[in-house]
Amino acid sequence: MHFYRYRPYSEVSLKELMYNEMYFSSSEECNDPFDGKTFYVFDSDKEKWTKLVQLSVERTNAKIPDRLLSPLADYLCKQCPMTFDEAARRNLLVDYPSSSPNDNVLISFIGMKIQDILRVYKPATRNFVSFSTDKSEPLMWSHYADKHKGFCLIFKAINGALNQSPTQKKKNVSRTTKNGIAPNMSCAIPESFKFTKIDYEPEVKPLSAFLHLPVYITGEANDKEEASRILKEKESHYKQKSVSWQYESEYRLMLQPPIPWLFGEHFDYTQQERLFHYQPSQLVGIIYGARTEVSEKNRIKEILKERSDWLSYSAIEKTIEFNFVEFEAKLATNQRKVEIIPTGLMTYHTIPVSDPDFNRLYQEWQDGWGWERHNKGIRKIKVD
Numbered sequence: 001m002h003f004y005r006y007r008p009y010s011e012v013s014l015k016e017l018m019y020n021e022m023y024f025s026s027s028e029e030c031n032d033p034f035d036g037k038t039f040y041v042f043d044s045d046k047e048k049w050t051k052l053v054q055l056s057v058e059r060t061n062a063k064i065p066d067r068l069l070s071p072l073a074d075y076l077c078k079q080c081p082m083t084f085d086e087a088a089r090r091n092l093l094v095d096y097p098s099s100s101p102n103d104n105v106l107i108s109f110i111g112m113k114i115q116d117i118l119r120v121y122k123p124a125t126r127n128f129v130s131f132s133t134d135k136s137e138p139l140m141w142s143h144y145a146d147k148h149k150g151f152c153l154i155f156k157a158i159n160g161a162l163n164q165s166p167t168q169k170k171k172n173v174s175r176t177t178k179n180g181i182a183p184n185m186s187c188a189i190p191e192s193f194k195f196t197k198i199d200y201e202p203e204v205k206p207l208s209a210f211l212h213l214p215v216y217i218t219g220e221a222n223d224k225e226e227a228s229r230i231l232k233e234k235e236s237h238y239k240q241k242s243v244s245w246q247y248e249s250e251y252r253l254m255l256q257p258p259i260p261w262l263f264g265e266h267f268d269y270t271q272q273e274r275l276f277h278y279q280p281s282q283l284v285g286i287i288y289g290a291r292t293e294v295s296e297k298n299r300i301k302e303i304l305k306e307r308s309d310w311l312s313y314s315a316i317e318k319t320i321e322f323n324f325v326e327f328e329a330k331l332a333t334n335q336r337k338v339e340i341i342p343t344g345l346m347t348y349h350t351i352p353v354s355d356p357d358f359n360r361l362y363q364e365w366q367d368g369w370g371w372e373r374h375n376k377g378i379r380k381i382k383v384d
Helices: 011-018 046-058 066-078 084-089 101-121 138-144 224-239 243-248 294-313 358-367
Strands: 002-007 021-023 040-042 127-132 151-156 161-163 172-176 184-188 192-194 199-201 240-242 250-255 275-277 283-288 319-321 324-331 338-346 350-352 369-374 377-382
Touching: 002 138, 002 283, 011 021, 011 151, 011 294, 040 084, 046 066, 046 101, 066 101, 084 101, 138 243, 192 250, 199 243, 224 240, 240 243, 283 294, 294 324, 338 358, 350 358, 358 369
Parallel strands: 199 240, 283 324
Antiparallel strands: 002 127, 002 151, 021 275, 127 250, 151 283, 161 192, 172 184, 319 369, 324 338, 338 350, 369 377
8 A cells, every 4th residue: 555745845854865854743843732632521520539549648658537537639629620631730639628737748749649540541652644545535635735836755564664774773662750660761663654444423422531640540351452542542543634634635654652650750752853764765756736847846756866876785684675657746637636646667677658567566566566675585575
């Protein structure tokens, strides 16, 4: 399957092309303020609030009088419904009405510990790279390719994923931690990132905020099916956007942060840690925008020639490679449509559309045929 990444013509975009870079954005860097946002709400489940109070007391090494436990849980229930963000933002017990100064100090301290727990277990953010399955949507060319003056990179998935470059692979990131399970912690980075389909929904269905708290509070799932359902619910909001964005036909790669409670704090990747290099051979084509300047197109072609030469002589031990196809986007004269027209194919040399072999090789490219190269030779392979 092919995935399309629309880019404006800029030095940053050319750098992405030259050095096989992919940058995982944060929600704050996106044009949609709701992108990657999760919606979790606490309800007035007294049993779970009681357990949360008990857990926070255990972490204070203090004791709470039995007479306070139920009233504190009731007080927390009365503040519901409230979102996870609202709950983690403040001490939920700071205004608890009590006539005892000693109780006030203890209750406020318990509230601080509850807040610490919520901050550690709050839904983690995801970083992501966006792609589309539509190569001819005018709005995509307008919004993400600088009003049709940019270009669109075409990627081929291998096993539904985009792999890290074998020669520039990031394996892990590390942190020095104060509250983690060890003074120095590492988080493994996957070798490949799955393309995840985005679902477009007319409205949000908030999920239970208790889903993100320790099992001590929520209880164990009764069986594998229930555990799978809970996990699917927790992942659902990361894969949803408003129907107003449906024209994007988006798939994305997602970089998942490590489990916060292992590190004892909420974990965010730095910008440099979010910069990766993709497997060069999975870039299999380019579409020049209908308004791309000739000089800019020529510079891109020069970069592509250098990439092609490098791939031809690189000594990667085992890799799957594909031909590379160039396209031109044309503005239709009789409809408000963008037409995508193949203009040439790069293998070990450039093959124009007039070449007798072009149609055969182009059809093989569309069908997913490539070749696997390794130290024992080359064999033809089809990748779905």
